[in-house]
Amino acid sequence: MAAWSEEELRRISEADDLHVSPFREDGITYGTPTWVWCVVVGDAVYARAYNGKASRWYQAAVRQGAxxxxxxxxxxxxxxxxxxxxxxxxxxxxxxxxxRGSPYLAPMIGPRARAATVKIMPRDTTD
Structure with missing residues (x-):
């Protein structure tokens, strides 16, 4: 199983530019990149959907898994x-x-966004 390196986790924790592109229904084509807030906890990256489980990117991420x-x-x-x-x-x-200090923080730690949290891990693409 692939893992983030310490350097990658450091860079991600400092960044504010994570774009997610879950696969579309065909499992091959990437969806439109969507900017989301992300955080690093331990050895993993986590992101939440501001609009909760109704968010298209969240639904695609959970459905496709990659x-x-x-x-x-x-x-x-x-x-x-x-x-x-x-x-x-x-x-x-x-x-x-x-x-901290962002007017969007309260919704991102509220029940709607919490219910739409995903763990993001590197995927081994070698066959």
Missing amino acids: GRVTVAGMTKEVTFEPVDGPIQDHIDDAYRAKY
Whole structure:
């Protein structure tokens, strides 16, 4: 299983430019890149959909389970996994630390966005 390097996690944690592109229904074509807030907790990257589970990118990410992200000058093939449970509190803390002062912070740590959290991990593309 692929993992983020420490350097990649550092760059991502400092960046504010993550674009997600889950696969379309064909499982080959990437969807339109969507800018989202992301945070790093432990060895993983997490993102939330501001509009909750109704967000198109979130629905595609959960349905397809894979795609690509562009962040901090990197383009990576990734997997998307829905997240729930105690890790959510750590993700909230990371959002508070990274985006403090933003008028969008409260909705991003609220129930609607929390319900639409995905874990983003690099995907091994070697056969």
